[in-house]
Structures are given as C-alpha cells and as structure tokens.
Amino acid sequence: MTSVELSGKVALVTGASRGIGYGVAEALIARGDRVCITGRNEEALKEAVEKLGADRVIGVAGKAHDEAHQAVAVERTMAAFGRVDFLVNNAGTNPVFGPIADLDLDVARKVFETNVVSALGFAQKTWHAWQKDNGGAIVNIASVAGVSASPFIGAYGISKAAMINLTLQLAHEYAPKVRVNAIAPAVVKTQFAKALYEGREEEASAAYPLGRLGVPSDIGGAAAFLTSSQSDWITGQTLVVDGGIFLNAGVG
Numbered sequence: 204m205t206s207v208e209l210s211g212k213v214a215l216v217t218g219a220s221r222g223i224g225y226g227v228a229e230a231l232i233a234r235g236d237r238v239c240i241t242g243r244n245e246e247a248l249k250e251a252v253e254k255l256g257a258d259r260v261i262g263v264a265g266k267a268h269d270e271a272h273q274a275v276a277v278e279r280t281m282a283a284f285g286r287v288d289f290l291v292n293n294a295g296t297n298p299v300f301g302p303i304a305d306l307d308l309d310v311a312r313k314v315f316e317t318n319v320v321s322a323l324g325f326a327q328k329t330w331h332a333w334q335k336d337n338g339g340a341i342v343n344i345a346s347v348a349g350v351s352a353s354p355f356i357g358a359y360g361i362s363k364a365a366m367i368n369l370t371l372q373l374a375h376e377y378a379p380k381v382r383v384n385a386i387a388p389a390v391v392k393t394q395f396a397k398a399l400y401e402g403r404e405e406e407a408s409a410a411y412p413l414g415r416l417g418v419p420s421d422i423g424g425a426a427a428f429l430t431s432s433q434s435d436w437i438t439g440q441t442l443v444v445d446g447g448i449f450l451n452a453g454v455g
Contacts, residue, residue: 207232207233207234207235208235209235209236209237210234210235210236211235212235212236212237212286212288212289212430213236213237213238213239213280213284213285213286213287213288213289214228214231214236214237214238214239214287214288214289214290214291214430215238215239215241215276215277215280215287215289215290215291215325215329216228216231216238216239216240216241216291216293217240217241217267217276217290217291217292217293217294217321217322217325218241218242218267218293218294218295219238219240219241219242219251219291219293220240220242220243220244220247220248220250220251220262221242221247221251221393221394222391222393222394222395222419223293223344223388223391223393223395223419223422223423224240224242224291224293224294224344225240225251225255225419226418226419226420226421226422226423227291227293227342227344227419227422227423227426227427228240228251228255228260228423229255229419229420229423230420230423230424230426230427231289231423231426231427231430232255232256232259232260233427234427234431236259236288236289237259237260237283237284238255238259238260238261239260239261239262239263239276239279239280239283239284239287240252240255240260240261240262240263241262241263241264241265241267241272241276241294242262242264242294243264243265243266243267244264245262245264248262248263248264249262261279261280261283263275263276263279263280266317267294267317267321267325268316268317268320268321268324270324273321273324273325273328274328276325277325277328277329277332278332280332281332281333286333286337287329287332287333287334287339288333288334288337288338288339288340288430289339289340289341289342289430290325290326290329290334290339290340290341290342291341291342291343291344291426291430292321292322292325292326292341292342292343292344292366293344294317294318294321294322295317295318295344295359295362295395296313296314296317296318297314297356297358297359297395298310298313298314299314299358300355300356301355302354302355302357303357303358303361306357306358310358311358314358314359314362315362315365318359318362318363318365318366319362319365319366319369322343322366322369323369326341326369326373326383329341330377330381334377334380334381335380335381336380337380338380338381339380339381339382340381340382340383340384340429340430340434341373341377341381341382341383341384342383342384342385342386342426342429342430343366343367343369343370343383343384343385343386344385344386344388344422344426345363345364345366345367345370345385345386345387345441346359346360346363346387346388347387347388347389347443347445347448347449348360348363349361349362349363349364349365349366349367349387350364350367350387350441350443351449351452363387366385367385367387367441370383370384370385370439370441371439374438374439375439378438382429382434382435382437382438383438383439384429384434384437384438384439384440384441384442385440385441385442386422386425386426386429386441386442386444387441387442387443387444387445388417388421388422388444388445389411389416389417389444389445389446389448390407390416390417391416391417391418391419391421391422392404392416392417392418392419393419404416410448410451411445411446411447411448412446412447412448412450412451413446413447414446415446416446417444417445417446421444422444425442425444429442
C-alpha cells in the first residue's frame, strides 16, 4: 500500500470495517487516495485500519444515524487530511425478514434512519465542510432491492428506493460542484448478506448469468470509477452491479 503514489484525494467511507465498505476503501487506497472509514464496532474498525494501512487510513467509530458521530467523522477527516473529496454512503441495516404487512413500524423507522437519513446527514456535512467550495463526488450504495419488489426484505428495499431518489435530489442540488451517483448491487458475499446464500451458495449462484455471487471488490471497482475523472460527465445515475441477474426477469 505504501508504495502507491498518493492521489491527493481523500474519501470518507461509512460502514467500512468489513464487507462492501471495506472493499470500497481498499479500491480507493489502491489508487492512491487517503481514507476515513467508519463503523459501529471500534475493535473491528481498528483491525480494518491496520489491514488497510494506518499511514493512509483513519477510523472513526460510531452509529451512522447519530448526527454527532457524522460531525466527528467529517471533522476528523478534515483534521487528518485537510479535505474530503469523496463520500461513499455504505452504512446500512436490515434487521427484519418477513412481509411488510406485519412490519413493526419502529423497525421501519430504524431502517430509514440508518439507511437513508444518515446518508443525507453525511452528505450535508461533507458538503459544508469541503465539497461546496471545492467539488467532489458522492456515491450512495443502494441495492437491486430498491429497483424491484423484494419479498421478505421489503423495508430494506423501500429504504434503498428512497436512497436512489435521494441520489437524484442531491445530484440536482449539488451540481455542478459535486457529482452524485448510486450503485445497486445484487447479492454480495458479505456477513451482512449471509442469510441470503449461506448453505446454498451454489444454488443461489446458478440464478446469475455470470455464474457467481458478487464480492466486495466488484462494488469497490464501481465506486472507484464513479469517483474518478473517467466519470466526470456522469451524475444522478444508479449503476446496477448484479452479475446479470435482471436478465432473467424477461418473458420466456
């Protein structure tokens, strides 16, 4: 890691002690960015910082929906690196599995607080701290559950649909200084999504035209692209990264 020339750019990636967030941080570090990662578990965050490279990465522990944590994460990024060019909103939760007809509304509120409101909070704070005057890019990690019906994970799907619309609103409001896009992954092999494939990975993979489930680096590569100069004329878009699973939705 230390042999990679610094890009001069800095990213804040939420929910990045493992899984997709870690994969995104890894991709950004590999191209030379410095990164602040956040997560709820302080020990897991420390381990992630050590693995990613403590000379290039800092960690700020806290709950994504906590406004004080959001402020501290942005402040510490600015203090450590002097800027925050990129925000990747990855922190999310899905604490319930079942039909929304019986969904506890307090659980629904928790899902929206973590998956949507926290993303807006981080976007507001990075905007005022750096991006408003200096530009940059935001990537929201949504889900294919947000662009189609999602049986048994409906609350999660609704929140991700809201995140996609949040992407559109921010892209319109933050232009031309800041580009805002989303990524909608299908099932990625992480602890978070384990219940969707554990014990039946071969069966689950068979539904994908590309023959496998996603891995965090698949999303990391997409996030690196959407925060690079190669995507300078792209904003307000949702990039579906799904191994071709939607190809199976046609007639016949």
